[in-house]
Amino acid sequence: MQPAWQDIVDLTKQYRDIKLEYWLNENLFTLSWWILFITTAGIFIVWVVLLDKKRITEIILYGLLVTYIAVIADSIGVALLLWHYPNTLLPAPLIVEVHRVQMPIIYMLIYQYFPTWKPFLIAITINAFVFAFILEPTLVWLKVYEPYHWKHIYSFIPYIMIAVVFKATIHKFKKLDQNYK
Secondary structure (H helix, E strand, C coil): CCCCHHHHHHHHHHHHHHHHHHHHHHHCCCHHHHHHHHHHHHHHHHHHHHCCHHHHHHHHHHHHHHHHHHHHHHHHHHHCCCEECCCCCCCCCCCHHHHHHHHHHHHHHHHHHCCCHHHHHHHHHHHHHHHHHHHHHHHHHCCCCEECCCCHHHHHHHHHHHHHHHHHHHHHHHHHHHHCC
């Protein structure tokens, strides 16, 4: 028997209700929740203070591109059950705080403070190492991130590629902009 669309809608509603109940009873105000809350608020405040206001459009564009690809990759990973997020700041299917706030802010700060390629590549490689081999295992330990068919090593190169591709993209946009002035 093939599932009908209504079967999918019904299961989605059931998932939503169970996820909300889990979040309210097992997640909200736990140590993991507080760590996510404090780190998300903290990194946002630090970013607002450190942001180079003269380059705000360029830096935010870079951050939005990073966020866009992170959301797509995360959605695919969750949909394919490569990983999931048992504990989140909000009762959402995807983790808002990491891929939509913390990661883009860290990438934007690296982009801002390392404008030339060689230092940027070194900084982003160190960042990828920290994300893949320190942050991801810490998130597993905190029960925020649960990989099923994913190893931390798989994340290392994508963390670098995201940064490099979008830095090159922004530089191309800037060059095109200069050519038309």
